[in-house]
Amino acid sequence: MTENWAGNLTYRGREILAPRTLAEAQELVAGATRVKALGSRHSFNTVADSPDGLQLDLSAIVLAPEIAAGTLTVAGGTRYGDVVAQVHEAGFALANLASLPHITVAGSVATGTHGSGERLRGLASAVSAVELLTSDGSLRTFSRADDMFPGVVVNVGALGVVTRLTLDLEPAFSVRQDVFDSLPWSAALEHFDEIQAAGYSVSLFTNWARDVIDQVLLKNRVPHEAPDSLFGALPADGPRHPAHAAGIAAENTTVQGGIPGPWYDRLPHFRLEFAPSVGAELQSEYFVPRAHATAAFEALRGIGDRIAPLLVVSEIRTVAGDGLWLSPAFDGDRVALHFTWQPRQPEVEAVLPLIEERLAPFTARPHWGKLFHGAALDLDHRGVRQFRELAAELDPAGKFRNPFLERHLLSNSPQ
């Protein structure tokens, strides 16, 4: 059986099958007892696992991307990196991207994947239509006009297999990236709103234990003039990997230094043709309401000595609120607190409950594709409850369930 990208888990499905046609996929789903779709396998937990069931890999069903009338339609196995250059050449852009283009569109939106930007929503918000292969093997298409639509896009694979997605496009644009070194934490706390407002997309990199934020990464649509300094942080004298402070070289990062380039080659931190991030790593991420951002930072700095020894780097981003039931930003703007951990899973799993207790007063939600413990998290809000009803309706026999979903999401489902 195959491993996930990080190599920290082996999928437990009885077999992985990669149908070549939609009809073949329909037949496989109709005949299976348990099924989970696999995307590019970049999730760090067992959300995509199908113990003793079927794992369905859609990458062999090739559909040429359709770009028409300001929309992009892609197949269920398509990665962002497969289509973004073509979208740009056609004169269009996606509003935002995650830190890497290596991930599938279907897998990304299924887990609520996001980039940064206080006015930018998660990637799922760009989806205007979803074609879903449901438990009896039939295809159903959902669009924004459907009542169920807010539950269908961020679906953690629990409703069926997504075979086609349509996304909103906007006119193509260029972006520049500027990195600032050593932002004092005192300035970050006092000026967090202004720092977020300084970029179309803003990331802060920290280990929670030092007195400074190691780097601030501003991504701005051009034309844009970068400031000479940012609340005490100064322009970097060269390219910076997000984990620069941990000694990682900037070989796989997209071009920085204020040099403009197409949106798809600047919005992700990492380039498609290189392995992203650090490689030997694990990840966790929590979302708290934007209004509690600085209180949440203080809560984590208070246990910085417990976090830093296990950490490669943490990234702070913002995500605009949306109405998608399982989105981490369902019903309001959120600040995203991300952890790239060293590959020391037992020790990481031991510190996660401590982090989650610290963030519990702020109703923290987890990233569905990253490691979390769960007991103290906000996993029973209105959106989750609506989703449980939807899952019971679309998948009454529980064909697309797995132990991860039973534990964290569907345990209180209506029968």
Ligand SMILES: Cc1cc2nc3c(=O)[nH]c(=O)nc-3n(C[C@H](O)[C@H](O)[C@H](O)COP(=O)(O)OP(=O)(O)OC[C@H]3O[C@@H](n4cnc5c(N)ncnc54)[C@H](O)[C@@H]3O)c2cc1C
């Ligand atoms: C180096 C690295 C950087 C990352 N950066 C970011 C980031 O910037 N922002 C962020 O939010 N996340 C980030 N992530 C997390 C990543 O975006 C999510 O884990 C995402 O789900 C990965 O997509 P995937 O295609 O690999 O999905 P998988 O991990 O393969 O699957 C995830 C879920 O989607 C379901 N799924 C996949 N395909 C389908 C389908 N066709 N139909 C129905 N369900 C499907 C699976 O069943 C599973 O439940 C990062 C991960 C890595 C490894």
